[in-house]
Amino acid sequence: MTGLTRRGLLHGGGAVAFAGVSLAALKLPLFGVSGAKQVPADCRATDLSDTEKKVIVSNWPAYIDPRKKSTSTASVFTERTGIEVDYTDDINDNAEFFAKVKNQLGSCQTINRDMIIMTDWMAARMIGLGWIQPLDADKIPNVHKNLIEPLRNRQWDKDLKFHAPWQAGLTGIAYNAAKVPEVKSFEELLTRSDLKGRMTLLSEMRDTMAFMLRVVGADPDKFTDAEWSKAIDRLQEVVASGQVRSFTGNEYIQDLAAGNIVACEAWSGDVIQAQFDNPDIKFVTPEEGLSLWADNMMVPNLAEHQANAEAWMNYYYEPEVAAKLAAWVNYICPVEGAKQEMEKIDPSLVDNKLIFPDNEDLVDAFDFMPLTDQQSQQYEGDFNDVIVG
Amino acid sequence: MASTAGTAPVTTAPASDDSSRRRGLTGYVLLVPGVVWLALFFVIPFYSLVATSLYDPGGSVFSGYEMSYQFSNYWHAIQDYWEPLLRSLWYAGLATLICLVLGYVLAYAIAFKAGRWKNLMLVLVIAPFFTSFLVRTLSWKLILADGGLIVNSLQAVHLLGPDGRLLATPFAVICGIVYNFLPFMVLPLFASIDKIDHRLIEASSDLYANPFVGFWKVTWPLSLPGVVSGTLLTFIPAAGDYINAQLLGSPNQRMVGNVIQNLFTQANDYPAAGALSMILMILIVAMVLFYVRRAGTEELL
Known part of the structure; x- marks a missing residue:
């Protein structure tokens, strides 16, 4: 009986699979993604x-x-x-x-x-x-x-x-008063030598970059590409110098409580909750302004x-x-x-x-300017390149 | 079946021929779940990743991505991220080496010296898996904490400066990787070493080999399959790992896994992320093939 052998069939199956896969390769454009914008x-x-x-x-x-x-x-x-x-x-x-x-x-x-x-x-x-x-x-x-x-x-x-x-909530600075003197501004957070390697920044691009823009004298509500580059270069310098321990989400609060870091960029609500356990943790609204x-x-x-x-x-x-x-x-x-x-x-x-908060305090709170699609793509990319080293 | 007709006496009754054919089909039916699984969870995602890596980098979530065979994505990804890429391979390689030394000693001890404690010790090797990867890595944060016991002791004996730290250094990241992947090294090593016939080692000493020579000439070659599979099982996931660098490192210790994750979730730069994933995959496959060739254990693959 000259029928199919198992080996023969497997080979045949392999050939069919290969052809199918090659076809899929030609049809790769099928995997293109259309825009997500809706009405x-x-x-x-x-x-x-x-x-x-x-x-x-x-x-x-x-x-x-x-x-x-x-x-x-x-x-x-x-x-x-x-x-x-x-x-x-x-x-x-x-x-x-x-x-x-x-x-x-x-x-x-x-x-x-x-x-x-x-x-x-x-x-x-x-x-x-x-x-x-x-x-x-x-x-x-x-x-x-x-x-x-x-x-x-x-x-x-x-x-x-x-x-x-x-x-x-507010984005500002939290520090451990038992370990370091008050951190009044973002500038201090980025430069003070007693904080070197013992402070963290937030990994949310807008939170961190709004303050970086303020530090280089720009307005997060309205800034130019040149000002953005200046701010991102400054951040790059700070990261390269080893000042920043990491870029984090909510987890900075455990590190602050455990004493691994002594100061950080922080969200107000997290700090209030941490204060119940450790009254030494303080929240400061930086001199650069309030981020609401x-x-x-x-x-x-x-x-x-x-x-x-x-x-x-x-x-x-x-x-x-x-x-x-x-x-x-x-x-x-x-x-x-x-x-x-x-x-x-x-x-x-x-x-x-x-x-x-008093409404007067919040008057000079700044907002991050709305970004166009391309700006957002470029800025997120720039920021990402800095925080991943 | 036709080819065996000449040698075997052909007395097959029609009924049994039928049943053998049915048995033949069963094999393929049993293959179906595996093939479907592979197609769904390997082939399709793989092709979508290949496609992603070749998208037009000008696209975005808003406007969609066009498939334009942008091979330059690969070149750009290498230019931009060669540093974390090399760092990953370096950290993974170093961690694999440390795992090999630690794991070999441990596996050897369990196989040859543990006696009736053998099973208990094996369970202890696996025991960490009972808790999640994340929790175990986080606990390393406690162990290496700035005010912790280890840092304080090292400072007391002046191995670390008063401002020195272990967290957020390459040391911490490599420690984390070694710890997390050690069981993947120990288990295959144990399986290989445990199978070694003790009489062969005795024979080597009967032939006047000192223990050192005996080890290199007998034990080591016989355990080689375990060494190869252990190093592969450790190196491959370690090179792509991002949890250890994220939790125990600083931006200056970021590995390629972190970059890929960030590109996908935060920066929404899918083409670069796809290209970088492919580069990592190609690099690892190439290194593994070369390694297995050199080690001469193709039958493993």
């Missing part, structure tokens, strides 16, 4: 809010008071409106979350969420990509009425058409319960609710009037400038 009006779902009383929220960890308690802000919301809250804390990192939803939102598919919460620059980027639904101003009167002045008029969404800040940022609630394309999401936004802009939330999360409360309500909840927090 929000074309990616709108029918709003099921009236029939399905629920809202699906994605937020950062430890960013809301414990929901199980019947007096928690989320429970009271459900009690009052009848809207069930499906809440997940699955956002750990802006860039990572972006990568997670990029394929769906970039091709007008649903991500099965009614609300996501992103930091300013990522919010700006997503709005620019057309991934975010415009909000109905009539349904969120509290937001328009109660948002604190310094967080209004952000360059990327001046009329609050797409976003409402959830919590805000916010994490923003937004409704992504194809969300099915937009009206419910808007009800949630409106609810959290009631001063009483905002105060209850601020008492738990310790970040800057974006709601006017919450400070007065806080008197009733926890008077010890009322004078904490890192939760209720």
Whole structure:
């Protein structure tokens, strides 16, 4: 019987596979990626809010008071409106979350969420990509009425058409007062010899570069390519000199507590929480100025319960609710009037400038200018080349 | 089957012929899951990586990427990132060497000297895997901490200056890599050494070889398959590792894995990241092939 031998068949299979793979090689262009820009009006779902009383929220960890308690802000919301809250804390990192939803939102598919919460620059980027639904101003009167002045008029969404800040914070300097004298400015952080190899900077490009631009005398709100190069060269010098121990995300706070580093660029909320354990850790707003940022609630394309999401936004802009939330999360409360309500909840927090800063203090807070696609690509690339050595 | 017809008595009944053919098919059916797995999780991602590395670098997430066979991406990637690339190979090579020395001694001791403790010791080698890679690396941060026991002792005996530190130095990164990949070295070495017939070593001393010569002429050559697979299992993942450099190093110790990760997630420069991944892969495959050739153990592959 002159049939197929197993070996023969394997060879044949191999040949077929090879041909297929070669064909795939010729068709490589199939793997090209089309642009991720969408038009929000074309990616709108029918709003099921009236029939399905629920809202699906994605937020950062430890960013809301414990929901199980019947007096928690989320429970009271459900009690009052009848809207069930499906809440997940699955956002750990802006860039990572972006990568997670990029394929769906970039091709007008649903991500099965009614609300996501992103930091300013990522919010700006997503709005620019057309991934975010415009909000109905009539349904969120509290937001328009109660948002604190310094967080209004952000360059990327001046009329609050797409976003409402959830919590805000400051980027500044933290240092360990038991080990080093006060670090007053970013310039000191970059040059003082007692900090050499014992300080860290943040790996978020905008946080670190805003201060670097200030250090070289430029304005992060509006700067030129030449000023950018100057700032990046300065950072390169500092890194090469061994001054910077590392570029980190949230993990700088453990190093600061453990004494591996003595000073760092830091976010205010992390520092307040670390202060409960170690009162020697201090937060300074650098002489170069204040960097104010916010994490923003937004409704992504194809969300099915937009009206419910808007009800949630409106609810959290009631001063009483905002105060209850601020008492738990310790970040800057974006709601006017919450400070007065806080008197009733926890008077010890009322004078904490890192939760209720004076509006005058925030006047000279700077913002990072919105970047075009090419600028963003180039600047992120430049910064990345410095931090990876 | 036709070729065996001449030698074997051809008395196959139609029924058994049928069953043998069915058995023949079973083999291919059993191959299917493996082939599907390889296609889904190796071939397609691999091609997408090749494609990514050849994208037009002018593209972005906003505008999409055009496939324009930009081979210059490779050249640019090498120009921009040759330093972390070489550093990775250097760190991985050094760590592999240290692992080999430590691992060989340990595997030898477990195989020949541990006696009834053999199984316990093997379990102890594997035990660190019960906790996550990340947690174990983070604990090295505690061990080498600036105010920690080791740094303080080294400062007390003036091996380190008063401002000296271990964290955020190449030392810490290499320590981390050695620690994390040591079991990958020990296990194949143990498997090889354990199989060595003790009588061969005795014979070498009967023939007046001193222990040193005996080791190099008998034990070492017989353990070579373990050495080769152990070094490969250590070197390959170590060269691509980015956790150790991230947690234990500073920007001046960044390895190529960190660069690739940052290019993909932070800088969104997919073509450069793809090209760099391909370069790393090609470099490693080339080095491995050369190494296996030299070691003369092709049957391993």
